[in-house]
Amino acid sequence: MAHLHITAWVLDFILLFIATALYKQGKGKPGKILHMILRLDYLLILFSGGSLLADYMSNGAGSYLPELIVKIIAGLWAIVAMEMIGVRTSKGNPAKGWWIQFAVVAIIAIGLGFGRLPYGILP
Numbered sequence: 331m332a333h334l335h336i337t338a339w340v341l342d343f344i345l346l347f348i349a350t351a352l353y354k355q356g357k358g359k360p361g362k363i364l365h366m367i368l369r370l371d372y373l374l375i376l377f378s379g380g381s382l383l384a385d386y387m388s389n390g391a392g393s394y395l396p397e398l399i400v401k402i403i404a405g406l407w408a409i410v411a412m413e414m415i416g417v418r419t420s421k422g423n424p425a426k427g428w429w430i431q432f433a434v435v436a437i438i439a440i441g442l443g444f445g446r447l448p449y450g451i452l453p
């Protein structure tokens with residue numbers, strides 16, 4: 331499930347960059363299509379993250395509970411930020427504040443996911 335989770339958010343990061351670039355070039359239609367795929371991929375992130383979370387529920391989070399809670403808030407926040415960036419860019423509104431939030435929470439989620447929390451693909 332960690333593989334699916336990583337694949338899903340890496341794909342979403344790429345889609346976000348391409349979709350916003352297309353919107354900025356005035357290519358609304360292909361931008362919209364990628365934005366819809368981006369949204370579908372949120373579901374994969376949530377499903378795979380939720381499944382990893384279910385593993386914690388059945389095994390117990392133990393002393394990792396605080397980091398797990400922060401990780402999940404950061405993950406959810408990253409999805410909200412990606413959607414806000416997408417919508418604001420599609421309307422031609424500035425999205426800088428959301429890009430900053432996205433960068434901060436994505437770094438927290440990735441740092442905790444790979445660096446601190448015990449599940450996953452890394453030894």
Ligand code: HEM
Nearest residue numbers: 332379380382383405406408440443444447448449450451
């Ligand atoms: C774009 C948003 C997200 C990013 C960048 C992200 C990043 C990561 C990373 C790097 C890992 C570690 C994988 C590994 O060690 O192999 C991870 C694991 C995990 N993620 Fe996410 N995640 C995101 C969203 C979410 C969401 C929304 C949830 C909750 C529904 C979630 C729940 C989890 C759980 C429970 C784990 C297992 C923690 C562990 O490694 O022990 N993530 N995530």
